Amino acid sequence: MTDPGFMGPPWQMDWTLKAQTARDVLPERVRKMVDAARAEMVTAADPYYRGIDADAHLPDDMKVRPVRSSDPKGSRLFFFDHGHGWLRYTFVRRVEDPQIIVEEIFWQ
Incomplete structure (x- = not known):
């Protein structure tokens, strides 16, 4: 990720409507x-x-962890709360405005 002209962190993040809605109904401590x-x-x-x-x-x-080990640039699962919750996301690598897109969120 050291390509000339490639933007680095902090990355932009966007949420699908489904993921944003799921996040918004979580208890306050989980949203934190x-x-x-x-x-x-x-x-x-x-x-x-x-x-x-x-x-x-x-x-x-x-x-x-990757969702599928055979797809190294595919979706990832970001586990939190000792595995009780996770975010599924992809990273869209673009020279201009690269971003993380959260596709799904789950917590139990």
């Missing part, structure tokens, strides 16, 4: 956890969290 996860994602050097222990700097209750 989602906000903490969002802060980690938008400031990450590599939003794909690639490589061994790439997410090692995250708090203990957060982990990132």
Whole structure:
């Protein structure tokens, strides 16, 4: 991600309407956890969290995994609250205005 002209963190983040609606109905304490996860994602050097222990700097209750290991640039699951919740997101890598798009959110 060191291409000349490529924008870096903090990344832009957008939510699908479905994900935003799901986030808005969560209890306040869970929304704060989602906000903490969002802060980690938008400031990450590599939003794909690639490589061994790439997410090692995250708090203990957060982990990132690919949805499918055969698709290294595909969707990711960002687990929070010790796995009780997750965000499914993709990273749209563009020279101008790259962004993270949260497609789905779940918490139980």
